[in-house]
Amino acid sequence: MATAEKQKSDVVLKYLRPKKKFPSVWCPGCGNGIVMGAFLRAIDKLGYDKDNVAVVSGIGCSSRLPIYLDFHTLHTTHGRALPFATGVKFARPGMKVIVITGDGDALAIGGNHFIHACRRNIDITAILINNYIYGMTGGQGSPTTPSAAISTTTPYGNAEKHFDPCDLAIGAGASFVARATVYHTPQMERLIGEALEHRGFSLVEVISNCHTYFGRLNRQGDPVAMIKAFKDNAVAKARAEKMTAEELKGKFVIGGLYRSDKTEFCDEYQKVVDAHLVK
Amino acid sequence: MTDSKTAGDAQAKPGAKSKYDYSKGPLPLEINLTWCKACNLCIALCPKQVFEPDRDGKPVQARPDDCTQCTICWVHCPDFAITSNYK
Numbered sequence: 560m561a562t563a564e565k566q567k568s569d570v571v572l573k574y575l576r577p578k579k580k581f582p583s584v585w586c587p588g589c590g591n592g593i594v595m596g597a598f599l600r601a602i603d604k605l606g607y608d609k610d611n612v613a614v615v616s617g618i619g620c621s622s623r624l625p626i627y628l629d630f631h632t633l634h635t636t637h638g639r640a641l642p643f644a645t646g647v648k649f650a651r652p653g654m655k656v657i658v659i660t661g662d663g664d665a666l667a668i669g670g671n672h673f674i675h676a677c678r679r680n681i682d683i684t685a686i687l688i689n690n691y692i693y694g695m696t697g698g699q700g701s702p703t704t705p706s707a708a709i710s711t712t713t714p715y716g717n718a719e720k721h722f723d724p725c726d727l728a729i730g731a732g733a734s735f736v737a738r739a740t741v742y743h744t745p746q747m748e749r750l751i752g753e754a755l756e757h758r759g760f761s762l763v764e765v766i767s768n769c770h771t772y773f774g775r776l777n778r779q780g781d782p783v784a785m786i787k788a789f790k791d792n793a794v795a796k797a798r799a800e801k802m803t804a805e806e807l808k809g810k811f812v813i814g815g816l817y818r819s820d821k822t823e824f825c826d827e828y829q830k831v832v833d834a835h836l837v838k
Numbered sequence: 839m840t841d842s843k844t845a846g847d848a849q850a851k852p853g854a855k856s857k858y859d860y861s862k863g864p865l866p867l868e869i870n871l872t873w874c875k876a877c878n879l880c881i882a883l884c885p886k887q888v889f890e891p892d893r894d895g896k897p898v899q900a901r902p903d904d905c906t907q908c909t910i911c912w913v914h915c916p917d918f919a920i921t922s923n924y925k
Contacts, residue, residue: 568909568912568920568921568922569921569922572921581872581873581917582875582919583917587877587916588877588879589877589916590916592915592917596913596915596916596918597913744913782877782878782879783879786879786914787882
């Protein structure tokens with residue numbers, strides 16, 4: 560146990576871009592850094608080659624993540640991380656393509672791209688860091704802002720219903736869907752590892768804290784209080800099945816939520832090419 | 839210091855600051871204070887209250903003998919400022 564953990568504690572530093580200035584741009588205590596650490600440890604455990612991994616992101620706090628990583632990285636326009644990633648995957652089917660995206664990036668501006676990437680079931684791993692708000696632009700309400708929550712565009716409480724990204728992805732046809740929180744970091748690491756190994760579109764939603772906007776406006780306290788609240792509000796999938804809908808109100812289910820063995824888009828496309836185009 | 843700053847846990851134990859015996863080896867954890875942003879997560883989440891905040895709010899290993907290498911501090915550190923010296 561001890562030797563393995565010693566390796567793990569500084570394994571993250573191996574994958575950081577050497578010329579990048581640290582500390583990172585995020586607020587103190589931001590969950591994005593925790594996700595980055597878990598993601599890098601998952602990559603290290605699987606032993607991928609640095610040159611065989613492409614990390615794509617859009618715009619947002621969470622999408623600042625790939626600029627620190629020593630892989631192939633692509634920082635694209637707002638919401639268009641998944642189309643760019645589809646292009647990378649199509650040009651290089653052997654490459655591991657990972658999309659790091661936020662809730663506003665994936666579900667509002669890129670909502671259409673998100674459901675169509677799920678529908679095609681292309682072999683991309685999407686890590687959706689959900690902090691319930693647009694953090695970078697000043698705390699506007701996002702599609703995942705819960706009802707009655709306060710943001711700078713909903714100062715008297717949000718009247719809208721919110722998206723559940725996992726339900727949306729299952730409904731749209733993704734073949735691996737999981738949810739984790741930044742408190743449950745070892746579980747997040749394991750789920751990201753499973754998602755990377757899965758062939759097909761895999762979504763890992765990570766519930767994260769934005770104490771600078773969401774926590775401050777909704778009086779949820781400092782990062783410690785917010786992260787401890789994730790511990791109290793998270794329900795494991797096996798336990799959630801025995802609970803009533805009333806008991807589950809305000810809580811979220813974590814763990815691997817859905818998995819299926821659908822055919823993958825690149826494989827299907829190769830079949831079409833082999834059958835009709837190449838003689 | 840207010841409750842929200844330390845979230846209660848770090849203050850629970852009275853500060854019995856013993857001198858660490860360096861003949862046993864280095865301190866259990868290495869803290870990179872230039873990368874640390876004083877977010878207080880390691881101080882509050884440590885189950886053994888190994889850390890105490892210094893005047894900037896950055897962690898100091900006040901009770902290094904209590905460290906059990908449970909990995910919680912460096913797994914939750916968003917800035918990769920903590921590494922383990924445990925071999």
